[in-house]
Amino acid sequence: MNERARHLVAALTGLGLGLAALGPGLAPGFVLSYDMVFVPDPAFTALTFGLTGIVPRHVPSDAFATALATVLPADAAQKLVLLAIFVMACTAAASLVPTTRLLPRLAAGVCYAWNPFVAERLLLGQWALLLGYAALPWVVAAAAGLHDPGGGRRLVRSLLPAAVGGFAALAVSALTALAVALVSPGRAGARERAAGAARVVGAAAVLSLPWLVPGLLRPAGVPGDGSAVGLFAARADTPFGTLGSLLLLGGVWNGETVPDGYGAPVTATIWLAVVVAALAAYWKWCREPRWRRGLAAAAAAGFAVAALGAVAAPALEGMIGLWPGFAVFRDGQQYAAPLAVAVAVGLGTAADRAAGARLPGVAVAAAAVPVILLPTLAWGAAGELRAVRYPDDWARARQIIHADPVEGDVLVLPWAAYRSYPWNDGRRVLDPLPRYLHRRVIVDDAVSVGTTDGTTTVAPEDPRAVRLAPAARTGAPPVETLRAEGIRYVVVDAEIGSQRPSGPAAEVLRGPDLAVYRIDGIAASPGDGVPIAPVVAGWGIASLVVFWSFLATGTTLSLPLLGSTKPRSIPPRRRTP
Known part of the structure; x- marks a missing residue:
């Protein structure tokens, strides 16, 4: 079997894993879970590009989803993106295992696409982060080959999925690439390593411009709430404590997004043994000189960042106090991604060693064990991820609001960031109305997190939400204020009938799922937005660099060229006489 065929088999395996994981989510409709918000007929608006003055965490992932929905039905576009995560993850991890044998590669691919990290982040709705995660093995290979001809172009191409994902995905990928570039180049001197690191920083900075420019130009500045460190720190979801849970690729801060049954003592102990054995095999038998030490350094650094909020919260709070940009480390568990690469490659290496010793049963078990130990990721995470349709009230509300020639913004009640709609089977989801409506929509962006001491709220970041919060929180904001x-x-998209503006407001729609009130005689909307010209320039520069990355002779869009390495078999261990 040639190399291209091996990539095809890995991609088909990833597709099978995606179909098994999504299950009922593949039915017509949308999967809405926490941060995963897709809407029918999305449009490019000021919100899409971060021009409204809110923190642009959704840039450019919303633009990508909207562009895809212009050529496909929006619900089909969501399913394509989610399946692509599994296809890329399996293919990329398989390509990194230094062997020509197919089964060990598939063991790595299955492990990387089906593990607690993927399950918890999928339930949390962070599809944009998972895009970058899926391509991370390609980033590792590209960062180790920066000094090869076309190495810079290859790095940019490998970072594209993370760039689409936005700031969190690109932060994880860039830190991984930086560690590999600084450690991996073998006998390269300090100057070559510094040049490689500069290329990584430059590529990541340019690809970050679509979200970095509007983020820096926000009138309210760069937010950074150090008091939220403890809320988003990694937590134990296995019997082995927080650090043990991180080692097992779990430990997400939100306990509601842990798959059913995960963390049981027996299965957790077996999974711990698999992870430890995989890491030992990685270090002992994976002799690929270009990225072996760099990936190990990235995994160690990522684990340290992942644990920072849990074991050294005051230090991280102090860092955020010095510079708000360090708030990107608050949700530390996402930085366990390079450790997942090392575990997957190590498992594939161990399977290859077993296959070389004519123990094919061990290789087969290595490919199956991640799925066996985490069966509740299947069938939409045991039914948690199901496709639903937006109610008819929503479509009627959009038609009324979009047909109004009078300019003005929309306020959403009740005043809370997340909803548990009955038509979404009670699952929590970020309010979809800002994306569903094509006007500026103001919602409460303060996140409330339940803790053992009660509920703690992270301060809101949208200036409009901050000003309207005192009135909106009452459930009956005065019309004069609005x-x-x-x-x-x-x-009003929940608690219909109990909340409405206080004063002369016309009720233009009232149904079981939505109520809409119109206010006349409004003033002009305050100017809290971001200037358009710098944002357009940022998109233009990033687009030119992406176009440049595909100019190399013979470059195509095929997956293997995104950063795979030339495989080689692991030689059998020599016997001492």
């Missing part, structure tokens, strides 16, 4: 803020419509 007029002054340029609010044309108030939409």
Whole structure:
């Protein structure tokens, strides 16, 4: 079997894993879970590009989803993205195992695409982060080959999925690539390593411009709430404590997104043995000189960052106090991604060693054990990820609001960031109305997290939400206050009948799932947005660099060229006389 055929088999295996994991989520409709918000007929708006003044965490992933929905039905576009995560993850990890044998490669691919990290982040709805995670093995290979001809172009191409994912995905991928570039180049001198690191920083910075520019130009500045470190720190979801849970690729901060049954003592102990054996095999038998030490360094650094909020919260709080940008480390568990690469490659290496010793049963077991130990990721995470349709009330509300020639913004009640709609089977989801409606929509962006001491709220970041919060929190905001803020419509998408504007507001729609109120005589909306010209320039520069990365002779869009390495078999261990 040639190399291209091996990539095809790995991709088909990833597709099978994706179909098994999504299950009922593949039915017509949308999967809505926590941060995963897709809507029918999305449009490019100021929100899409981060021009409204809110923190642009959704840039450019929303633009990518909207562009894809212009050529496909929006719900089909969501399913394509989610399946692509599994296909890329399996293919990329398989390509990194230094062997020509197919089964060990598939063992690595299955392990990387089906593990607690993927399950917990999928339930948390962080599809954009998972895009970058899926391509991380290609990033490792590209960062180790920066000094090869076309190495810079290859790095940019490998970072593209993370760039689409946005700031969190690109932060994880860039830190991984930086560690590999600094450690991996063998006998390269300090100058060559510094040059490689500079290329990584430059590529990541340019690809970050679509979200970095509007983030830096926000009138409210770069937010950074150090008090939230403890809320988003890694937590134990196995019997082995927080650090043990991180080692097992779990430990997400939100206990509601842990798969059913995960962390049981027996299966957790077996999984711990698999992870330890995989890491030992990686270090002992994976002799690929270009990225072996660099990936190990990236995994160690990522583990340290992942544990930082749990074991040294005051230090991270102090860092955020010095520079708000360090808030990107608050949700530390996401930085366990390079450790997942090392575990997957190590498992594939161990399987290859077993296959070389004519123990094919061990190789087969290595490919199957991740799925066996985490069966509740299957069938939409045991039914948690199901496709639903938006109610008819929503479509009627959008038609009314979009047909109104009077400009003005929309306020959403009740005043809370996440919803548990009955039509979404009670699953929590970030309010979809800002993406569903094509006007500026103000929602509460303060995140409330339940703790053992009660509920703690992270401070809101949208200046409009901050100003309207005292009135909106009452459930009956005065019409005079709304007029002054340029609010044309108030939409109540939960607790219908118990919340509405206080004062003369016309009820233009009232149904079982939505109520809409119109306010006349509003003032002009305050200017809290971001200037357009710098954002356009940032998109233009990033697009030119992406175009440049595909100019190399013979470059195509095929997956193997995104960063795979030339495989070689691991030689059998020599016997001492």
